[in-house]
Amino acid sequence: MTEAGKSADRCVFCQIAAGRIPSIRVYEDDDFIAFMDIAPQTEGHFLIVAREHYERLEDMPDKILAKALPLAKKLAAAAMTGLGRSAFNLLQNNGEAAGQAVGHWHMHIIPRVEKSEIPFKPGPTADLTHLPFVAENIRLNIK
Numbered sequence: 001m002t003e004a005g006k007s008a009d010r011c012v013f014c015q016i017a018a019g020r021i022p023s024i025r026v027y028e029d030d031d032f033i034a035f036m037d038i039a040p041q042t043e044g045h046f047l048i049v050a051r052e053h054y055e056r057l058e059d060m061p062d063k064i065l066a067k068a069l070p071l072a073k074k075l076a077a078a079a080m081t082g083l084g085r086s087a088f089n090l091l092q093n094n095g096e097a098a099g100q101a102v103g104h105w106h107m108h109i110i111p112r113v114e115k116s117e118i119p120f121k122p123g124p125t126a127d128l129t130h131l132p133f134v135a136e137n138i139r140l141n142i143k
């Protein structure tokens with residue numbers, strides 16, 4: 001986690017939400033802001049960010065989270081039309097090991113063009129003997 005994402009006081013996305021750090025905004029409402037990513041993976045890469053400081057998916061209140069996918073759908077559709085694209089990735093990282101650099105909940109909308117390079121590679125085929133145990137460990141912890 002970067003220094004900037006460790007707590008609400010020092011969080012870069014909280015600062016952006018408060019207007020203390022500039023951003024190029026594409027959308028805002030009571031629960032979310034959306035702005036262009038400062039280091040875009042592709043042209044049109046933008047972020048949908050919770051207005052309040054929640055670090056990860058598990059921290060997000062269900063009430064706010066329920067609005068996140070409909071908003072992603074709406075803004076992705078606008079980006080596809082506006083940028084003349086027909087493909088995008090919706091990406092949401094949780095935890096440093098997953099590539100989360102800013103510890104304030106956000107989703108990426110990454111418009112894609114044919115053959116554009118992004119390193120999403122399939123992993124090796126899973127060891128099928130382990131899968132039932134792995135699945136059970138997940139199932140048993142659903143709350």
Ligand code: AMP
Pocket residue numbers: 012021023036037038039040047092093099100101102103
């Ligand atoms: P993640 O790795 O999922 O935490 O993604 C964090 C994203 O935030 C990266 O794509 C960064 O380029 C982007 N980012 C960091 N600081 C800023 C900023 N000040 N304005 C816009 N995007 C930012």
Ligand code: ZN
Pocket residue numbers: 007008011012013014015052053054103104
């Ligand atoms: Zn924050």
